[in-house]
Amino acid sequence: MFKFLILSFVFFYLIIKVSGFFLRIFLRSATQKATQHYQQQQTRQQYRPTGNANVDIDYVPTETVKASKITKGGEYVDYEEVK
Template sequence: MLKFVLIVVLIFFVFPKLLKWVLRGFVVSQINKAQQDFQQQYNPNTNTNRPKKRDGQVDVDFVPPKSGKNSDDFNGGEYIDYEEVK
């Protein structure tokens, strides 16, 4: 009978408090890790993948390919007559 009472006390009183401490420590460590990841991702000082640019310098990531026609003598598009509708 005494053994049964001790097991019940452990299950209902000691185990939840111990579990609470363990889970609290786990959650706090996960929050700290997520916070550090966020700071590294969005802090412009830690982004070392790209070289620093001077003010006004433009970075071109994509240059479209030239079309089949000779694009050097392109004078503009086709003229479309505009008529105002009231």
């Protein structure tokens, strides 16, 4: 029984150490990929031309705004100064 406990303790200890090692490798590669992706995004934004030479349209509305939706103003109310 004592031999079984010792072996199971050693087995679980080795599993924890090996999984920690692989977890560190995985996290290191994931952070390197995220860093590369972030740097690529930054370089794309830095070299974007300014001005009207290249116009990018990101949003095209599906339907036009009707004139009835636009408010033309409210009712005119005379202003009287109250003393």
